[in-house]
Amino acid sequence: MDGGAVGVVVASNAEGFAAGDHVLHFAGWREYASVPARYATKVDPEAAPLSAYLGVLGMTGLTAYAGLLEVASFKEGDSVFVSGAAGAVGSQVGQIARLKGASRVIGSAGSDEKVKLLVEEYGFDAAFNYKDEKPVVEQLKEAAPEGVDVYFDNVGGEHLEAAISRMNVHGRATICGMIAGYNDTEPTPGPRNLAMVIGKRLRLQGMLVQDHNALQPQFVREVGAWVRSGELKYRETVVEGVENGVEAFLGMLRGENTGKMIVSLA
Ligand SMILES: NC(=O)c1ccc[n+]([C@@H]2O[C@H](COP(=O)([O-])OP(=O)(O)OC[C@H]3O[C@@H](n4cnc5c(N)ncnc54)[C@H](OP(=O)(O)O)[C@@H]3O)[C@@H](O)[C@H]2O)c1
Structure with missing residues (x-):
């Protein structure tokens, strides 16, 4: 693996x-x-705890930084919606957007505890639990009454469809992950409202973090300073022992992690 x-x-x-x-x-x-x-x-x-080189200052951190700033062409004043927002990538996307002057940052996550963390600790303006009965599109409409300029997609499925519905004209979406469909045994149906991309002139762009290695020094400098000053916070979920690696991985797919899932051998 x-x-x-x-x-x-x-x-x-x-x-x-x-x-x-x-x-x-x-x-x-x-x-x-x-x-x-x-x-x-x-x-x-x-300079930093070793686990930080895997998460906040590592691959998932760079994914957030490059996906927001380079792929979605984020600019000051944009309103930003991120799914999987309590995870390693998502929690950093929301905080970088806040620190870079987003007009509004909205996140979704799979428990009330995670929703609370997003608002109270990470400084999101609004957050919702996508497992609530109310459909994602309705919760997003309430959380982002002025619409969404940038959508950072970690999830796909219902989230992507809701984001397309609520995105503003010339909105940009970074398609980073589609975890809602990773265990599907049939091809996942596409968003039913894809035609809205035309009228709204939306840009949906896939990304792979390894295409953005040139940003690494700038990323470490800027995010490292935010971590040291406490302006950017992060959590990790640590599971002990390589023999528990498979359970940790499956737990991550089930949402048992908050922030980066780490397997420690120490
Ligand atoms: N393109 C790239 O280069 C690149 C690089 C790194 C990661 N990624 C992708 O980015 C995404 C986030 O990665 P990560 O490492 O930061 O993982 P993560 O967000 O720390 O962990 C995964 C989270 O996904 C959520 N989840 C699971 N099933 C879901 C579902 N059906 N609907 C909505 N949320 C669901 C769970 O949180 P809840 O409790 O909120 O459900 C879980 O904690 C993943 O899709 C990953 O594949 C892409």
């Missing part, structure tokens, strides 16, 4: 890497990895 991991170098014959160094690699779920030096990135355990 691939995925990002941070660990300590046990032995190295590569220039620039010595035993005891801390590195990030993407060789996946394992206790030991043999990694060519070009696939390892040194990280500084003094």
Whole structure:
């Protein structure tokens, strides 16, 4: 199973890497990895907790930063809606939008506790529980009476359809993930209102984080400063032991995590 991991170098014959160094690699779920030096990135355990290099200052953080600023062409004054908003990517999208001058930030999540966290800790202007009886489109209409300029999609399905309905003319959507459909055994039906894209001149753009590596230094500088100053907050859900990795992954799909799901081997 691939995925990002941070660990300590046990032995190295590569220039620039010595035993005891801390590195990030993407060789996946394992206790030991043999990694060519070009696939390892040194990280500084003094500058941030090691787990931050997987989440808030790592791949999911860069996904949020690049997906909002580069892919959705976010600009000051935009109203922003993000689904999966209490997760690793979503919680950062909402906070970056707030810090960059969004006129309104709205999030959706799957429990009342997460909704409370979005408003009270992350500073979202409004949030709703998509598992409530009321359809997503109606909850979004109440939360964003002036409509939505930018939609950051982590979920797909009903959320995407609702966002298309509530997006303003020339709105932009970053299609980052479609977790609502990852376990579907049949192809997921498309949004039934896709034709609205024409009249509203919407832009729906898919993204892959690895296309945005050039933003990495700027991302670490800017988000690192917000984390240090406390302006950007993050949570992690930590599960102990590689033997619990599968359960942690399935738990993440069920929404048992708040922020980045981490499996700790320590
Ligand atoms: N394109 C890229 O390059 C890229 C990179 C990284 C991640 N992603 C994607 O971005 C999304 C977020 O990733 P992440 O790592 O930050 O995960 P995450 O949001 O930390 O965890 C996944 C969350 O999805 C929510 N969820 C599960 N089933 C759902 C459903 N049917 N409807 C609505 N929400 C549901 C759960 O929260 P609730 O309790 O709120 O339901 C769960 O906590 C994922 O779709 C992922 O695949 C894309």
